[in-house]
Amino acid sequence: MSIVSDTFCNAFRFISSPYRYEALIPGNTELVVEYREKLYCFEDLNKLHKFMRLPEKYYNLKLPHKLPHRKDPLMVTSLPMLGYMEQTLSTAITKAMTAAGLFKPKFPFLSVSRSALIYVAFHLKAYNPKSSDYVRKKYKRKLQQFEEHCELIAYLGNNMSQRYREPGERPIDFDHKMVTFLNLEGIEPTPTWVA
Template sequence: GQAACINRLCITPKELHCRLGEFGLYCPVCLALHYHLVDCSEEKALTYAAEYTGRYYKMCNKDHLERFLLTPDKFVTPGCPFTLPASDQLPVKLTTNQVKNRFPQEAEMKGFCPVTYLEGKQRYEALVRGKIEYAADYKQKIFFFETDQKRHKFMRTPETYSNQKLPVKVPPICEPVSLTSLPVLGYLEQGVSEAIIKAMTAVGCLKPKYPFFTIQKSALIYLALYLKAFNRNSAAYNREEYKKKLALFEEDCALVPYLGSTMSGDYKPPNERPIDFEFKINRFFSLK
């Protein structure tokens, strides 16, 4: 009936995972004493881990380990006054790539650090923008933080910081920010507006109509091919490949007005038709 430290007992990660207690890798002492969510998963060693009634528990420091070993019943069910939230209700650190993969989802509080804002008594001067490299997810929402330490504070007590309201007036963006941290319209304006304007101008000049496609579908396909063909971020061979596809698409679109003008009027015998007429009409029907 006593708790015991399991440090240096050669317990494998698989065995640890199989026998974890009801709090997983969260410190049960922090949870019981302060309702703090302290994730111990980053510490791979079992220096502050203990076994009690056949279950394993990880603590965050030596003091909490000693408290647990002395009175374990206070820190496990049913003695612990709190339960660990469901896994989808727990805060999770996000990498820069994970944040980018969530685009177009925007950061909460317009990217301002919720911890700095609350610690600054929610004054205007405390509105400091967080950084994408210090991001976290909480209840499917993204938050940015000024420093890793402030992200750590948020992870311990996310409810303390996550429901704040910004004032109507907030500081302007006065330093470069990553495109993915901008609102959707801002991202489009800064990232692709010039390319889209050029592509739309090309569509307006050509007015493409692909055989057997609607005008709308023809325009959308042309727009996509144009953007691919002139994407400066693509490799040169990719751009060349799409330029060839764009040229072929333009040629096929030209079949409609060509055949319309050539076939108007009275019937003409084969020897009076243009040399390329048979080839183009066969090409036209092959696209159906």
């Protein structure tokens, strides 16, 4: 409970004795009582009833000179761009960047930085909690396909030799992966991309 001063309404939450500054919390303006020409505002009905049983016990309480600031809800959309991004996107971007750092994507015929940017974009789309299940599943498939194409370079590098090997001596899926790799030249994955 607390004393109402002008439009500012505070309430005491009794944590321990003596009462501390941290114990002040905003009161509900619907729960106000006048006692000895002072107004008291309460957090809830239980505290109002407690006050009403022994109002004299709380009458001489002195509030600190400096009252806590009012905690008005802040709309995220009213923040500057950097603050908005920090409050809404930072976790998703951190997860996408971490995934890119762990996977180290390199799409055939694209630079490493371009591959990483595309990977982060697909990751953000695939794990966007505000998208529908259908959209998330679609982009998870695209992300998986992108990862498979990025792994072609390492696979072909590990299975190629300097000397020609007959088709029967090559790994079973080598020719298929080589054709897939060569067909990716000049193609850049986009949100509508299907390989």
